[in-house]
Amino acid sequence: xxxxxxxxxxxxxxxxxxxxxxxxxxxxxxxxxxxxxxxxxxxxxxxxxxxxxxxxxxxxxxxxxxxxxxxxxxxxxxxxxxxxxxxxxxxxxxxxxxxxxxxxxxxxxxxxxxxxxxxxxxxxxxxxxxxxxxxxxxxxxxxxxxxxxxxxxx
Numbered sequence: 253x254x255x256x257x258x259x260x261x262x263x264x265x266x267x268x269x270x271x272x273x274x275x276x277x278x279x280x281x282x283x284x285x286x287x288x289x290x291x292x293x294x295x296x297x298x299x300x301x302x303x304x305x306x307x308x309x310x311x312x313x314x315x316x317x318x319x320x321x322x323x324x325x326x327x328x329x330x331x332x333x334x335x336x337x338x339x340x341x342x343x344x345x346x347x348x349x350x351x352x353x354x355x356x357x358x359x360x361x362x363x364x365x366x367x368x369x370x371x372x373x374x375x376x377x378x379x380x381x382x383x384x385x386x387x388x389x390x391x392x393x394x395x396x397x398x399x400x401x402x403x404x405x406x
Contacts, residue, residue, distance in 0.1 A: 259290035320351035
């Protein structure tokens with residue numbers, strides 16, 4: 253948070269998170285909620301978009317639903333992907349699903365087409381990032397991932 257400046261907490265509202273968790277059936281990591289409450293909705297470093305569950309515009313719940321639907325409509329079995337391109341192979345997943353109890357949940361995106369997902373099936377915090385045609389896993393908290401993301405862009 254030292255890199256981002258003073259927290260604004262304009263839309264911090266615990267009930268908005270309670271509604272999100274009840275609506276979607278998933279609990280998002282506490283460090284992610286702290287960052288979102290402190291700064292969202294915002295575009296950090298001119299690329300990374302964070303939405304908030306308490307805002308009507310740039311609403312996190314609606315964005316997550318729309319993003320889950322879009323990723324769920326990709327015909328993964330019909331795509332001619334090399335072994336190093338297929339998210340199932342790269343991430344070691346038997347089943348690729350979005351917005352399910354054991355699936356990937358979108359939590360942020362960039363204006364460069366990257367999507368950051370939380371892996372609901374992981375026993376520890378695992379973020380999965382789609383970088384266009386490639387996928388990567390990051391076994392770290394959102395805060396650690398954000399720090400590293402910002403350091404690379406600075």
